[in-house]
Amino acid sequence: MIAVELAKLFRRPRTYVITGLLCALPLIVAIFLATTRVPPPPGQGGAFLSAVLSNGALYPAAAMALVMPVFLPVSVAVLAGDAVAGEATTGTLRYLLIRPVGRTRLLAAKLIALVVFVLFAIVAVLLTSYVTGLALFGSQPSAGVALPADVTSLSGVTITPAGLALRMLGTVAYIVISMLSVAAIALFLSTVTDSALGAAMGALAVLVTSQVLVTLDAAAAVRPYLPTRYWLAWIDFFRDPVLWRDIERGAGIQLVYLVVLLGMAWANFLTRDVVN
Amino acid sequence: MIVTRDLTKRYGRLTAVDGVHLDVREGDRYGLLGPNGSGKTTLVRMLLGLVFATRGEIEVLGRPVPRRVGEVLPDIGALVEGPGAYPHLSGRANLRLFDAAGPGGSRRDRRRRVDEALERVGLAGVDRRPVRAYSLGMRQRLGLASALLRRPRLLVLDEPTNGLDPRGIREVRDLLTELNAQGTTVLLSSHLLAEIDAFCTRVGVMDRGRLVLQDELAALREPTGRVVVATPEPERVVALLDGRVEGRDGTTLTIRHADPAALNADLVAAGIRVTELGPERRSLEQVVLDLTTTSADRVEAA
Amino acid sequence: MGAHRTVVSAQARRRWVVVLAVVAVLGSLPVLAGLRPVRAAEVGLATLRERIAASGRQAHEGYALSSGLLPLPALPDLEQVTALVTGTTELRTWYAAPDRWRVDVVDEAAERDLYQTPDAQYAWDYGQNQLTRIAGAQPVRLPRGADVTPPALGTRLLGLAAADRFTPLPGKRVAGLAAAGLRIVPASADTTVAHVDLWADPGTGLPLQVEVTARGGSRPVFVTRFLEVHLRTPDASVLTPPAPVAGMGFTVTDTSDILGAIDRLGVGGLPERLAGSPREATAVGAAGAYGAGLARFVVVALPGRLGYRTYGRLRAFGQAVTVPQGEAAILSTGLLTVLAVRADRTYLVAGLVQPALLRRVAAELAGGAA
Incomplete structure (x- = not known):
């Protein structure tokens, strides 16, 4: 069933359009930055953006910071919202179920396909932005000699290429985990409604609410439990020493959301009447 | 099954x-x-x-x-x-x-x-x-x-x-x-x-x-106990079988009769020309229409 | 499902019960963790005070959060200072000895680090991409992130409050440690501080949480506390400042901030006495401290342009004060009171003191210097 879901994912032009859009955003930003050379003021604009002007090797991290807060969750919500509701709309859900595909298995396969999509999209963004970064900003401030692309961490310590690779790996893993809660919310809503758009909008509504509450001091009491609270914690991979606190908490919260919402999706879907 | x-x-x-x-x-x-x-x-x-x-x-x-x-x-x-x-x-x-x-x-x-x-x-x-x-x-x-x-x-x-x-x-x-x-x-x-x-x-x-x-x-689709007769001379049939003719549609008559063969013999004996003769069977449509009340997609005024 | 039970509704109910049970278990974990009873080691008030005062030698590393709720506008060139008291600051600290430590002020996507080494201080600002070596003593400097870690703030307030009243507080769990508490109630009527609550590790005296409550307030308006702390000597590599590399700004200076720069301009000449208190002997040049204990306040003479902008800002957010000559504006936040006086030059006065006291200071500064 997983193979079937993956085949469906990768034979769908939509997958590549979304990934292409995700890759395009950092590219556009890079082109503007490279032509104007106007860095965002420190502390404002996307993370790492001012640093990439001096070293393009850090651009993948900046690209992650660009797509992470809005673009990536939106695409995950759209795909996850479509996961069950979309099958119901095309009428294929009932044919899958009488094939028979167990309902739990179907949910699990859908989730795994979503994880694979996130991985695919992130890796695509990382590769394109790495190439973009090196091509447009160069790997060293005073180019000329091809020196190893050492980058500076947020703490001012030089990161070796191997260290950078490890940190990027951690970043990818963390972002995949962060997207799990979005996927789980949209997947649950997708089992509730037959409208893929409705499920995606519902998940986005939850995320936007969470984002607003994160910035609201009055909501400080619930802040640690909001799904988006620790979304940017992967930036802590680029401190020296790595600040694990938020990363651990973020991963924990995401797993809790995943377990709960997947549980709800499962409880709802297993005995739901499929009338579409 | x-x-x-x-x-x-x-x-x-x-x-x-x-x-x-x-x-x-x-x-x-x-x-x-x-x-x-x-x-x-x-x-x-x-x-x-x-x-x-x-x-x-x-x-x-x-x-x-x-x-x-x-x-x-x-x-x-x-x-x-x-x-x-x-x-x-x-x-x-x-x-x-x-x-x-x-x-x-x-x-x-x-x-x-x-x-x-x-x-x-x-x-x-x-x-x-x-x-x-x-x-x-x-x-x-x-x-x-x-x-x-x-x-x-x-x-x-x-x-x-x-x-x-x-x-x-x-x-x-x-x-x-x-x-x-x-x-x-x-x-x-x-x-x-x-x-x-x-x-x-x-x-x-x-x-x-x-x-x-x-x-x-x-x-x-068992027989209904009636016989359908088509004839160019319907008036003569009506005259012959007065009271047993239950329906008439142009030259086709529906006659209550248990045995189509016997009826045929009677008509032939009377010199009436018959183009078609056979037992009436209920059509499935008739069965369904008799059993069902109304179409669900029909909306009647209250 | 609705009102009608289907043949599978029992299964569905069972599934939902399982899901709700999982939610309940996961949701109650943090609550249960908070309910763990605290059994702070019995330690006398005097002993605790001594231990806190001596805790400067205690090596530790941790993650602390300081949050101020003071309604103060960002003052020109002092944004990093006002941010300390108006918002939440994330701090990472590594402390080996009084002359070997590091404090990072962690932002969403930036970081300002301060390294203390035996021979110099190093400041790293990621946003500015700037490494600064600060050589020599800094007689006058602005408050910074490293000053509001629980140990730094706790020992400092305790030092200031030598003459005040101390009462014990019930123990409390801070960053997983059972901490013993004490309360400082200032004796002076001039300060806005109602009390300072301090919790420290009973064994080592390391302050773990400090809460400052203003007079008339029920909740503390400034809190700094460890969320994670380990009583161990940090790794030497962590305490080593980064080496300057190509593409990174590097300067060597003997003043870390604008106050030091102003001080070196030698605007100088602050009054010997203000509001009845003599100027502290330690203060030099453009900055001076007056008063005792928590009722201490600081006066800075600001140079022309900066003084003008600072005054304008305070005038916009605060209240005008009538003074014999020139003009003055005062901003009271409940805890911190800030005053700007424009007379022959601009003075910025700040302290945890009552507005009435600073009004007197305003009158003296504006009248006396004429």
């Missing part, structure tokens, strides 16, 4: 299926007939474990549904309320995906199985066009092919000839007849009398969620 007891499904205050005792036997060509909205589709969905009953029991292929529906579904091919396919993929790719999704059926002979199923429904020459570009009839055939992928023991088909032209309908009927001859039980649900009439051996009639009739088709 299929037995249901007191099967009931309510959606809120609406009772879609109401106390149905369905009985489909091995080898049957069972026709489930009823107007739109009479609960046929909900009944079929419950048999397949897609919709869960409010009350009652279902047994399919000897196993309780929905509890052990996973064990029986591999032996069932079904077409429920129109075909479903991924519109951006070709028909062949769709069948491969559906084949891979289900249990059984090894990867190696997947291509063969898919080709065979396509061949059976007359789509052997289908190209790489996506299903999006298919006509309704082609989609219907594709749905049928998907139902046939695993050589099922039981076929549950809901409106299978929807969108097919008369030749297509005939092809599907021939295919079903052939499969039935090979031992496949077929449950066909339709609102088209002619379709059931032409194919089925047993009929169940649904009306407003209730199964109002379930019988052998032959039994339903």
Whole structure:
């Protein structure tokens, strides 16, 4: 069933359009930055953006910071919202179920396909932005000699290429985990409604609410439990020493959301009447 | 093959299926007939474990549904309320995906199985066009092919000839007849009398969620005890059989008479010319119209 | 499902019960963790005070959060200072000895680090991409992130409050440690501080949480506390400042901030006495401290342009004060009171003191210097 879901994912032009859009955003930003050379003021604009002007090797991290807060969750919500509701709309859900595909298995396969999509999209963004970064900003401030692309961490310590690779790996893993809660919310809503758009909008509504509450001091009491609270914690991979606190908490919260919402999706879907 | 007891499904205050005792036997060509909205589709969905009953029991292929529906579904091919396919993929790719999704059926002979199923429904020459570009009839055939992928023991088909032209309908009927001859039980649900009439051996009639009739088709069409006579001289017949003529439509008369042969002899003896003579049989349409009340999609003023 | 039970509704109910049970278990974990009883080691008030005062030698590393709720506008060139008291600051600290430590002020996507090594301080600002070596003593400097870690703030307030009243507080769990508490109630009527609550590790005296409550307030308006703390000596590599590399700004200076720069301009000449208190002997040049204990306040003479902008800002957010000559504006936040006086030059006065006291200071500064 997983193979079937993956085949469906990768034979769908939509997958590549979304990934292409995700890759395009950092590219556009890079082109503007490279032509104007106007860095965002420190502390404002996307993370790492001012640093990439001096070293393009850090651009993948900046690209992650660009797509992470809005673009990536939106695409995950759209795909996850479509996961069950979309099958119901095309009428294929009932044919899958009488094939028979167990309902739990179907949910699990859908989730795994979503994880694979996130991985695919992130890796695509990382590769394109790495190439973009090196091509447009160069790997060293005073180019000329091809020196190893050492980058500076947020703490001012030089990161070796191997260290950078490890940190990027951690970043990818963390972002995949962060997207799990979005996927789980949209997947649950997708089992509730037959409208893929409705499920995606519902998940986005939850995320936007969470984002607003994160910035609201009055909501400080619930802040640690909001799904988006620790979304940017992967930036802590680029401190020296790595600040694990938020990363651990973020991963924990995401797993809790995943377990709960997947549980709800499962409880709802297993005995739901499929009338579409 | 299929037995249901007191099967009931309510959606809120609406009772879609109401106390149905369905009985489909091995080898049957069972026709489930009823107007739109009479609960046929909900009944079929419950048999397949897609919709869960409010009350009652279902047994399919000897196993309780929905509890052990996973064990029986591999032996069932079904077409429920129109075909479903991924519109951006070709028909062949769709069948491969559906084949891979289900249990059984090894990867190696997947291509063969898919080709065979396509061949059976007359789509052997289908190209790489996506299903999006298919006509309704082609989609219907594709749905049928998907139902046939695993050589099922039981076929549950809901409106299978929807969108097919008369030749297509005939092809599907021939295919079903052939499969039935090979031992496949077929449950066909339709609102088209002619379709059931032409194919089925047993009929169940649904009306407003209730199964109002379930019988052998032959039994339903027994003679009515009347004889239909066509003659160029209707007045003479009326004069001869005064009082027994129950209806007259131009040159065709309906006469209450137990024995058509004896009546023929009487008419001939009286020198009356007869162009046609035969026992009157109830038509399936008449049976259904007598049993059903109103079409569900008709909205009367209060 | 609705009002009608289907043949599977029992299963569905069971599933939902399982899901709800999982939610309940997961949701109650943090609550249960908070309910763990605290059994702080019995330690006398005097002993605790001594231990806190001596805790400067205690090596530790941790993650602390300081949050101020003071309604103060960002003052020109002092944004990093006002941010300390108006918002939440994330701090990472590594402390080996009084002359070997590091404090990071962690922002969403930036970081300002301060390294203390035996021979110099190093400041790293990621946003500015700037490494600064600060050589020599800094007689006058602005408050910074490293000053509001619980140990730094706790020991400093305790030092200031030598003459005040101390009462014990019930123990409390801070960053997983059972901490013993004490309360400082200032004796002076001039300060806005109602009390300072301090919790420290009973064994080592390391302050773990400090809460400052203003007079008339029920909740603390400034809190700094460890969320994670380990009583161990940090790794030497962590305490080593980064080496300057190509592409990174590097400067060597003997003043770390604008106050030091102003001080070196030698605007100088602050009054010997203000509001009845003599100027502290330690203060030099453009900045001076007056008063005792928590009622201490600081006066800075600001140069022309900066003084003008600072005054304008305070005038916009605060209240005007009538003074004999020139003009003055005061901003009271409940805890911190800030005053700007424009007379022959601009003075910025700040302290945890009552507005009435600073009004007197305003009058003296504006009248006396004429």
